[in-house]
Amino acid sequence: MDPTNRRLELLALLQARPEWSGTELAERLAVSARTLRRDIGRLRDLGYAVDSATGTEGGYRLGHGRALPPLALVDAEAVAVAVGLRMAATSGVAGLDDAVTSAIAKLETALPPRLRQQVSALGQDPLRLGGHGAQEVVADTLVALALAVRRTERLRIAYRDGAGRRTRRDLDPHRLVRTDTHWYLVARDVAKDDWRVLRVDRVSDPRPLGVRFHLHDPPDAAELVSQALEFGPHENRALVRLDVSLDRARRLAPSVAGRMTADGTSTLVGLSDDDPWWTARFLLSLACPFAVIEGPALLTELHRLGKELAALQPGTSTTPAPSH
Numbered sequence: 001m002d003p004t005n006r007r008l009e010l011l012a013l014l015q016a017r018p019e020w021s022g023t024e025l026a027e028r029l030a031v032s033a034r035t036l037r038r039d040i041g042r043l044r045d046l047g048y049a050v051d052s053a054t055g056t057e058g059g060y061r062l063g064h065g066r067a068l069p070p071l072a073l074v075d076a077e078a079v080a081v082a083v084g085l086r087m088a089a090t091s092g093v094a095g096l097d098d099a100v101t102s103a104i105a106k107l108e109t110a111l112p113p114r115l116r117q118q119v120s121a122l123g124q125d126p127l128r129l130g131g132h133g134a135q136e137v138v139a140d141t142l143v144a145l146a147l148a149v150r151r152t153e154r155l156r157i158a159y160r161d162g163a164g165r166r167t168r169r170d171l172d173p174h175r176l177v178r179t180d181t182h183w184y185l186v187a188r189d190v191a192k193d194d195w196r197v198l199r200v201d202r203v204s205d206p207r208p209l210g211v212r213f214h215l216h217d218p219p220d221a222a223e224l225v226s227q228a229l230e231f232g233p234h235e236n237r238a239l240v241r242l243d244v245s246l247d248r249a250r251r252l253a254p255s256v257a258g259r260m261t262a263d264g265t266s267t268l269v270g271l272s273d274d275d276p277w278w279t280a281r282f283l284l285s286l287a288c289p290f291a292v293i294e295g296p297a298l299l300t301e302l303h304r305l306g307k308e309l310a311a312l313q314p315g316t317s318t319t320p321a322p323s324h
Contacts, residue, residue, distance in 0.1 A: 006031070007039050012074065014043075014050065014062040021059045076139070079118050082107050117150075118143050137183050137200045142176075144206040145185055149173045154190065154211040158204045169196075172213045175221035176200070181278055184228075186221040195219055197228040238271045238279065238295025244288045252286045268293075276301040 001009075006029055013020060013028060026036045040050050040060060053059035073081065085103050148155045155171050171187035174195075178184075183200035241263060242249045249260055249267035261268045271279055280301040283290055292299050 001030075003039075007042055010036075010039050011043060011048065014048075014060065019053055019059050019061040025060065075115055078107070078111060079115055079143075082111065082115075117147065138204075141203055141206055142183065142200060144208070145173060145200065145203070146176060148206070148208055149176060151208075152212055152214065154209045154213055155187075156207045156209055157198075159198060160202045160204075170209070171196070171198075172215060174215060174218050177221055177225045179225065181275060184225050186219070186224050188215065188218075195224060197225050238276075238298040239293040240269045240271055240283065240295070240298075241291045241293055242267045242269055242286070242288055243290060248288075252288060253282075271295070271298070280305055 010025065010029060013025060022033060022036060026033050029036065029039075031039070043050050049063035051061050051063040053061055085107065145155070147153075152172075155173055156168060157171060158166060158168055160166050170190040171185075172190060173185055173187040175186045176183060177186060185198045185200055185203065187196055187198065188194070189196045242253070243266050244252065245265060246260060246262040246267045249269065253260070253269065260270075276295075276297040279298055283302075284305075292302065
């Protein structure tokens, strides 16, 4: 193995766990103890704080240096960091703009073209409605969808609907949209020649078909998702009155959570979400008085949560389990 590549692999190993014995590292790199010591010395010369551990075999761990040396990232780590930086650029945190822009430029310049395409697709195409905390999705699936959106390439996917039915669909993907609870794909269903809003966590096995497409007058993806959440076939629906003005409610609650209308000095919010566990906690997180006018599933979850909180004794804690 080339010495440079070997030292990069050594650095990745040191970053992967708190401590290694010299024997373990030498075996993983297929080198002698003398070569390992020489490579450790070279990393120290480059600014990495590699500490020696005492013991019969000796050992090494990566310590905290006085300056930031170069980092060795595997492909998935590099994509994650770059996408995170792109999201930080729109976070609204004062004082970070120049630093984030500089970091993005440095990292993306160093990325291989195949990784740069993934970062660009994930970082630029998704729309965001509401805040953070969307349900986890398979990273490879999200990357495949984002690339198809960016390349305007037709996809074949497997999809599981809310009732558990599985189908295969050919789609012309338009945009990705992220809400408080889920990632959504807005796409044209080729067979039905109609627009669909699909939850990404229910998508599997996305396969590009090698067919490019052109969308004529595509819809507003954010509005389509908002309409689907408001009028779609949800199992649990609720109407909630927030004891704040409409303007205040719009600042507190993401617009995708439901349609808001003024009701005197209060605000009516029509929630349509098939996850009452999340909806109950979302309402509590708003830190304003509210009343559930309609929504038996939501009321049941709020009562259950209230009993758990009321049962707490001083010095105890609880982590309520999802009911779904």
